[in-house]
Structures are given as C-alpha cells and as structure tokens.
Amino acid sequence: MSSGASSLASTGTSSLASTVAGTVAQPNYDWQGFGFEIRQVHAGDYPDLNNGLRVPPIALSTGYVFDDFDDQVERFAGQPARPTGAGAFFGEAEATPSPIYSRQGNPTNAVAEARLASLEGGTAAVAVSSGQAAISSALFALAQHGDHIVSTASIYGGTRILFGRSFKRFGIDVDYVWNIDDDDEWQQLIRPETKAIYTETIPNPRNDVVDLRRVVEVAKRYHLPVIVDNTVGTPALIRPIEHGVNIVVHSTTKFLSGHGASVGGAIVDGGNFDWEAAERAGRSYPLITKAPRPGLASMLDRFGDAAYARATREAVVNDIGPSLSPLNGFLLHQGMETLSLRMDRHVASSIAIARWLERQPEVVSVDYAGLPSNALYDIAARDYGVDADGFGRTGSVFGLTVRGGIDGARAFVNGLRLFSRMTGIGDTRSMVLHPLTSTHATFAAEVNERLGISPGLLRLTLGLESVNDLIADLRGALDRVAALERSL
Numbered sequence: 001m002s003s004g005a006s007s008l009a010s011t012g013t014s015s016l017a018s019t020v021a022g023t024v025a026q027p028n029y030d031w032q033g034f035g036f037e038i039r040q041v042h043a044g045d046y047p048d049l050n051n052g053l054r055v056p057p058i059a060l061s062t063g064y065v066f067d068d069f070d071d072q073v074e075r076f077a078g079q080p081a082r083p084t085g086a087g088a089f090f091g092e093a094e095a096t097p098s099p100i101y102s103r104q105g106n107p108t109n110a111v112a113e114a115r116l117a118s119l120e121g122g123t124a125a126v127a128v129s130s131g132q133a134a135i136s137s138a139l140f141a142l143a144q145h146g147d148h149i150v151s152t153a154s155i156y157g158g159t160r161i162l163f164g165r166s167f168k169r170f171g172i173d174v175d176y177v178w179n180i181d182d183d184d185e186w187q188q189l190i191r192p193e194t195k196a197i198y199t200e201t202i203p204n205p206r207n208d209v210v211d212l213r214r215v216v217e218v219a220k221r222y223h224l225p226v227i228v229d230n231t232v233g234t235p236a237l238i239r240p241i242e243h244g245v246n247i248v249v250h251s252t253t254k255f256l257s258g259h260g261a262s263v264g265g266a267i268v269d270g271g272n273f274d275w276e277a278a279e280r281a282g283r284s285y286p287l288i289t290k291a292p293r294p295g296l297a298s299m300l301d302r303f304g305d306a307a308y309a310r311a312t313r314e315a316v317v318n319d320i321g322p323s324l325s326p327l328n329g330f331l332l333h334q335g336m337e338t339l340s341l342r343m344d345r346h347v348a349s350s351i352a353i354a355r356w357l358e359r360q361p362e363v364v365s366v367d368y369a370g371l372p373s374n375a376l377y378d379i380a381a382r383d384y385g386v387d388a389d390g391f392g393r394t395g396s397v398f399g400l401t402v403r404g405g406i407d408g409a410r411a412f413v414n415g416l417r418l419f420s421r422m423t424g425i426g427d428t429r430s431m432v433l434h435p436l437t438s439t440h441a442t443f444a445a446e447v448n449e450r451l452g453i454s455p456g457l458l459r460l461t462l463g464l465e466s467v468n469d470l471i472a473d474l475r476g477a478l479d480r481v482a483a484l485e486r487s488l
C-alpha cells in the first residue's frame with residue numbers, strides 16, 4: 001500500500017489510540033481574549049456549512065427569505081430571531097431580530113463589523129458606505145434638529161464642511177473648542193442641548209494628537225458621550241475605547257481596507273456610556289432610551305450595551321440608507337487581516353522620513369507628534385507608544401511645511417515622481433496634497449491661520465514603498481524648492 005492517511009490508519013494502533021487520534025477538535029470561532037494579531041485575521045469569521053469556504057464570501061443578496069408568513073410578521077415586528085431562524089448574523093444580542101433587507105445588514109459586512117468591533121474593543125459595529133456616512137450616522141443617532149455638538153477644532157476638512165453646511169441645514173449646530181485644557185472654554189460652549197463631543201485621535205492633516213483622557217474627563221463631567229474619528233490612528237496604534245471614549249468612527253476607505261480601492265465607513269459602539277444617567281442629568285437620547293413604537297421595548301432594554309449600535313443601524317442607517325456594498329465589505333474584512341503589519345511599516349517609514357525631513361534646509365517644519373521636537377510629543381509617547389529610539393508612533397499622515405510659501409509648495413508637489421498627487425490617505429501608495437487649496441479651501445483665512453494651514457503646508461501620507469525610494473523622491477522635489485529660491 002502506498003504511503004498516506006490510509007496506510008497510517010492500518011498500522012495496528014490500539015482502538016483507544018485511534019479513537020483519540022480520530023477525534024476532531026472543533027475549530028474555534030470565539031476569539032475574545034485572544035491577541036490583536038489573531039483577532040484581525042479571525043474575528044467575525046464563521047463556518048460555511050454549505051461549501052466549506054475558508055474566506056468569508058461576498059454575499060450579494062438584497063434580502064433574506066422568510067421561513068413562512070409568521071416569520072415575516074415577526075421580523076417586521078422586531079421580534080427576536082427564531083432559534084433556527086435564518087440570517088441571525090448581527091450578533092449584538094439575543095434579542096436581535098433576523099434580517100429583512102441588505103440596507104439594514106449583510107453577512108459579508110457582518111464579518112467586517114464583528115472584526116472591527118473586536119479590534120476596537122467595542123460591543124458592536126455598523127458598517128456604512130463612507131467615512132462621511134459614519135460620522136453623520138453616528139451623530140444623527142444622538143442629535144436632532146435644535147441639538148448641538150462640540151468638536152475639537154483640528155479635524156479633517158471634510159468633516160468641518162459637513163458640520164458647517166449639512167448639519168447646519170438640518171438644524172444641528174457645531175461649535176469648536178480650541179484649547180481642550182481650558183475648562184472655561186468648555187463651560188462656555190456646552191449647553192443643555194449639547195448631545196456629544198466629537199474629536200479625532202490623530203487629526204488630519206497636522207498630526208496634532210488629541211489628549212483623549214482630557215476630553216473624556218470633560219465629557220464625563222457633563223454626561224456627554226465622546227465620539228472619536230480613529231481613521232488615522234487605527235486600532236493597531238490606539239484603541240480609544242480603552243481611554244474611555246464611547247463611540248469610534250472610521251473612514252474604512254483608508255488604513256482599515258488599506259489598498260485605496262474602496263470607499264467605506266464604520267461606527268463602533270464602546271458599550272460604555274450610561275444613557276440612563278445622562279437622561280437623569282437632562283440629556284435625552286430618545287432613539288436609544290425610548291420605545292420606538294408601542295409594544296416594542298427601547299433599544300437599551302433590548303440590546304443593552306450594544307443599544308447605540310442597534311439604534312444607529314435601525315433608526316439612522318436603515319432610514320437614510322448609506323449601506324455598505326458587500327463587495328466593499330469583503331475588501332474591508334480582508335484588509336483588516338494585515339492591519340498591524342501594514343501599520344508597523346507605515347509608522348516606521350513615517351518616523352524615518354519625518355526625522356530626515358526635519359534636517360533638510362528647504363523644510364520649515366514637520367508636524368509629526370512622535371518627534372521629540374513636537375509640542376505634543378509627551379501625549380504621543382504616552383498614548384501611542386515609542387519605537388526603539390524613543391520616537392512616538394503617531395501614524396503616517398502628517399504635515400510638512402516647505403520654504404517659499406505657496407510657490408514652494410507648488411514646486412515641491414510638481415517635482416514628485418513616486419508620491420501621487422491626490423486626495424486620500426491610508427493607501428499602500430504614498431500621496432501628497434496641499435490642504436489650503438483643497439480640503440481647507442472653503443474656510444475663512446483666520447480659521448486656516450488658527451489651524452496652522454499655511455500656504456507652504458503639505459500633507460504627506462506614506463505608503464508601503466521603501467524608505468530609500470521615498471526619500472529620493474522627496475529629495476528631488478526639495479531640490480525644486482531650492483532651485484525656486486535661487487531663481488528669485
């Protein structure tokens with residue numbers, strides 16, 4: 001007989017030994033308590049009993065079949081899924097009804113949602129169609145016409161535009177706090193109608209990291225949930241919920257999907273906000289704490305520490321409709337499998353290049369909080385950790401100011417051959433953008449001045465290319481800046 005499994009089975013082993021050897025251990029699907037690198041690959045995965053697919057497939061179906069007439073009635077009535085019911089994949093609580101339609105949820109996206117919730121340390125996540133959809137949906141679940149939000153001042157330009165235009169039109173005002181250490185400033189801004197504090201971990205574009213502990217401390221004082229955009233940080237570098245933040249939003253378009261191919265977003269519920277205490281203190285969150293209709297208990301009663309996520313899914317995303325395509329959901333859950341590996345590389349390159357840039361004569365300043373010369377270095381080192389040489393690991397989106405103002409910036413951008421001139425961050429490819437004439441073009445001059453968005457400022461986002469090649473490209477562009485200066 002030839003070698004192989006069948007020959008091993010017939011070598012005269014005892015029946016006990018063959019029973020032991022033949023007993024198949026069940027694959028694990030509960031990854032709670034496992035390390036980050038295990039969870040980024042496995043969390044959210046499920047056994048495919050039909051075909052044995054190892055990679056969770058792309059479930060292209062607009063809806064879900066009802067078992068029978070009564071099942072349809074139960075699902076529309078928000079009844080918990082039947083024990084044998086199809087499609088109970090949301091996994092937020094036993095009270096979860098079976099799905100109806102893919103605008104509300106999809107098995108492919110559910111893998112991404114469970115994986116991201118696990119990586120961020122939240123109770124549940126909701127995937128949506130873009131980062132902007134995530135920010136809007138996250139806040140619409142908390143605030144309505146007449147309500148108010150306080151945001152830190154240094155945030156992504158698109159979010160500032162969203163707040164100043166669409167939120168304003170919908171009757172939700174946003175005010176900005178400029179100095180988070182100033183108690184008086186908070187006190188002047190926070191009103192009875194304030195429903196949330198909004199911030200970013202590593203603000204785009206200037207890498208001016210926010211002291212989350214301080215923001216959380218203020219929010220607790222006023223019984224407000226803190227929402228943080230962790231797009232630039234990613235859970236591989238910082239997990240805001242561990243710092244007391246309540247809700248995390250992402251543009252998954254960026255590092256989480258990681259390859260510049262698909263637009264998406266997500267909202268993660270930290271499960272750590274006391275909605276009832278906030279109500280007692282006079283801040284009401286009706287989508288979470290009130291019965292949505294007669295005969296159905298509140299989200300809080302039905303979904304407990306995942307009530308906010310469920311309310312966002314049911315009462316905002318399902319109504320307004322920014323659902324994620326399962327194709328993009330697939331790219332997201334697959335992208336997350338390599339998140340920490342990519343982030344290590346992004347960060348190592350950024351530290352090396354920020355250090356190199358600081359030494360170049362054509363460079364006025366480098367905004368990378370992980371550099372010891374940066375005013376925010378202590379927060380960077382404390383919250384993001386340091387590399388072997390003591391540099392803080394504050395991501396790979398940062399600012400660089402070249403000499404010569406806007407003409408210097410033009411010479412620099414036009415001189416790049418490897419960096420792509422485009423908007424976007426968190427790609428495998430390195431990119432450059434001039435914020436003043438793009439993301440910040442519509443803001444008043446004094447706002448840009450206060451934010452440090454100067455004519456010579458460029459936003460770099462470093463990809464996964466080799467540092468030497470990136471430096472060679474940057475050197476060529478800086479030579480243009482030097483040549484421009486000589487020509488004047």
Ligand SMILES: Cc1ncc(COP(=O)(O)O)c(C=O)c1O
Nearest residue numbers: 130131132156204231251253264
């Ligand atoms: C920090 C941050 N948040 C949100 C967004 C918006 O994300 P999206 O483009 O996926 O809508 C971006 C986009 O650049 C961003 O950089």
